[in-house]
Amino acid sequence: MKIKKTYSEHETEALGYELGLLLKNEPKIVILLDGELGSGKTTFTKGLARAIGVIDIVNSPTYTIMKKYKTPDRLKVLYHLDLYRLEGVGSDFDLEEYIDGFGMIVVEWPYQADELLPKDYLLIQIKKLGEMEREFTLTCVGFPCKRAVHFI
Numbered sequence: 221m222k223i224k225k226t227y228s229e230h231e232t233e234a235l236g237y238e239l240g241l242l243l244k245n246e247p248k249i250v251i252l253l254d255g256e257l258g259s260g261k262t263t264f265t266k267g268l269a270r271a272i273g274v275i276d277i278v279n280s281p282t283y284t285i286m287k288k289y290k291t292p293d294r295l296k297v298l299y300h301l302d303l304y305r306l307e308g309v310g311s312d313f314d315l316e317e318y319i320d321g322f323g324m325i326v327v328e329w330p331y332q333a334d335e336l337l338p339k340d341y342l343l344i345q346i347k348k349l350g351e352m353e354r355e356f357t358l359t360c361v362g363f364p365c366k367r368a369v370h371f372i
Contacts (some may be wrong), residue, residue: 224356225349232260232354236267239358240324243342244272244296248322250338252330255346260354261328264346265300272296272324280328297323303332338362 226232243249251268253261262280269278273291281287281302289298299321306329330337340362347355 221360222358224358226260226354226356228352229260229263232263233267233270235356236264237271238267240268240271243268243324246324248325250325250327250341252337252341252343253326253328253346254330254343256348259346259348261346262302264344264356265298265326265328268324268326269298269300272298274298299323299325301325301327303327303329306332 224235226235243251253264255261262278266278269276269289273293273296274289275292276289278287278289278298278300281300282304285303285306286299286301289300290296327337343359343361345357345359347357349355
């Protein structure tokens, strides 16, 4: 477990970028983002996306539940899921397909569908300490993220 603090949106995105660089060559990594509304989950995800080479504008998929971003060369993919508005896991949206797929899978509000969560993931808990100050607690569960978490 590692704890990091940021003091601005720029630093939050930079922390995501730093982690993304460490994880970008993993064939699959699931990152669970847990934090209250406005804690910086999407800002952090912007940094992850930039690190793997995504050039599209990254914004919250709150109303669409999932957005897929590819790098221009199509070699990397980021699935960004926001389960805040999800009311139970139904057959109308096949979350398993994305969570069990390949690429970087970022899940905001993961406990809305905790029965679908994989056994290997990086949990990032974000706590608002002030207007711009955030505390990130990174906990690795399983193999793919251990190298990165020990390095940060």
